[in-house]
Amino acid sequence: MQRPIRPNATFRLLLVGLLTGALGLLFVQLTSTTPVTTGGRSSEKVNLALRRTAHHLLRAAGDSTSTIAAVEQSNAQTYRLRLDHAFDYDRLPGLLQASFRVHQITDPYDVAVLNCATGALQLGYSVTDLTDNQTVPCRGRLAQAGCYVLRVTFATPPAATPQRTNAWPLLALVGALVGLLVIGWRQQTRLPPAAPLAGKTTDNPNRLQFGQSYLDVMGQTLISGTHQHSLTYRETKLLRMLVGHANEVLDRDHILKQVWEDEGITVSHRSVDVFISRLRKLLQDDPTVKITAVHGVGYRLEVS
Structure with missing residues (x-):
């Protein structure tokens, strides 16, 4: 087959x-990846660096209890931190640069110390004053008790970081x-057009006649007497084999091999019996067709 x-x-x-x-x-x-503007110099890192700097400035001034204000971000490049206590300005450049190194922030920046009330610039410098080994302007001055705003402005926007x-x-x-x-x-992988088989009496190669029944191979349909039945792929394959060997005895092992095992499927003889029983019921309306069991051997499709 x-x-x-x-x-x-x-x-x-x-x-x-x-x-x-x-x-x-x-x-x-x-x-x-898709670039987004939350890169290596993230807002969170800058926030942590500025708070670390404020903490060490307060500790240097002998203050270990005061609360550090929240860091405000004016735009993508500018951050502001309110300082309500006196601090040693000489310590600011080194502490801020160290804090940025801790958080892996390497972008160039400018620092300004502003008066809270007037916004006037009190002190300030650029990071290049440190990296070029130049003297930081305004050193040697102690910011008196009062309110100051530490403003850090980065020279470039945050670098884009890829995100998946x-x-x-x-x-x-x-x-x-x-x-x-x-x-x-x-x-x-549906059944192909039927090859020449015994019992085929129609001009359609996909339509096999046996007795008063017809098997439509491609449509997987059985017409038995006046009834039409839909078949499964395996039922069609088994019935096609029986029709191709009408009035011949087919042993169970041969049926298993041709209907199941040639596709790598292993079943028992009991499966053959179940499928034969199903086909018998479908063919009961055709008195000219009968599937008989040959004891100890297999089955035969008898066509009058």
């Missing part, structure tokens, strides 16, 4: 091409594509 056809070359090429393309898109989606995009939509698309390909594969 001829096996069900496998997908043809065109279908195989289409299958491989689509799966390769889908997997390629998925790989690109998972490995690609959500791959779930593409995963869903790939899953749907694979599902469609599986459906196409199954359509390709």
